[in-house]
Amino acid sequence: LVVFEGVSKSFGKLQAVRDISLSVHEGEFLTLVGPSGCGKSTLLNMTAGLFPPTEGSVTYRGTPVEPYNHRVGYMTQSDHLLHWRTVAKNIAVPLEIAKMSRGEIKDRVDELLELVGLAGFGENYPNQLSGGMRKRCALARLLAYDPETLLFDEPFAALDAQLRLRMQMEIRRIVAQLNKTVLFVTHDLDEAVSLADRCVVFSGRPGTISEVLDIPLPAERDLFSIRHNQKYA
Numbered sequence: 001l002v003v004f005e006g007v008s009k010s011f012g013k014l015q016a017v018r019d020i021s022l023s024v025h026e027g028e029f030l031t032l033v034g035p036s037g038c039g040k041s042t043l044l045n046m047t048a049g050l051f052p053p054t055e056g057s058v059t060y061r062g063t064p065v066e067p068y069n070h071r072v073g074y075m076t077q078s079d080h081l082l083h084w085r086t087v088a089k090n091i092a093v094p095l096e097i098a099k100m101s102r103g104e105i106k107d108r109v110d111e112l113l114e115l116v117g118l119a120g121f122g123e124n125y126p127n128q129l130s131g132g133m134r135k136r137c138a139l140a141r142l143l144a145y146d147p148e149t150l151l152f153d154e155p156f157a158a159l160d161a162q163l164r165l166r167m168q169m170e171i172r173r174i175v176a177q178l179n180k181t182v183l184f185v186t187h188d189l190d191e192a193v194s195l196a197d198r199c200v201v202f203s204g205r206p207g208t209i210s211e212v213l214d215i216p217l218p219a220e221r222d223l224f225s226i227r228h229n230q231k232y233a
């Protein structure tokens, strides 16, 4: 679905992503895990088409990715909710842009609120919600675009451990229910492994992948062993 071929990205002298080749399969939940600064967000930004690679190509269904296309939905680390609009009105933004009728918008928003577990909170304002509820709201708004593929950049980093566990289960339920393809960035190895169908582990060297793991993991496998082969089918 998404294919990275020999992708590198430099910012001036700094090489943030180094010669990465990787295919994302339709319907899979792929996690990307690695230390701060290893190039995870840069890879997501290129997947969203926000900037092009310096070398190599990123294609989506065989064509170069384009920015702001609604096949790919991107949830960055901050949720960017509009604080002057209610939860329901936040979720309605993409639907208003799509010029849906009022009645259609209401039905769709109700459906999304139900899906993310926010039924009954549509008339609240974002600052009346807990951190987890704000994440749910941001997720519902993202889903309102009905993207095929979802990109998440450390969506649960700011949540406490218990809430994070709950949101992990919820997100798996929701993407399975909607049959989405997911690229999910985290620096938490436990989270990466418990969520994923496959897990891409970045190495200590900036911008390079050390392993791509099929989950469930064989217990004896050494997660941190670095392989220098960067090519993965």
Ligand code: ATP
Residues within 6 Å of the ligand: 011, 014, 015, 016, 034, 035, 036, 037, 038, 039, 040, 041, 042, 043, 187
């Ligand atoms: P974190 O876990 O802290 O979010 P990350 O793995 O997402 O880290 P990136 O944000 O992809 O890391 O950054 C990789 C490297 O590229 C870093 O050294 C960062 O400083 C640099 N970088 C990222 N974006 C830019 C930019 N727009 N201009 C210049 N340098 C950048």
Ligand code: MG
Residues within 6 Å of the ligand: 040, 041, 042, 153
């Ligand atoms: Mg990042």
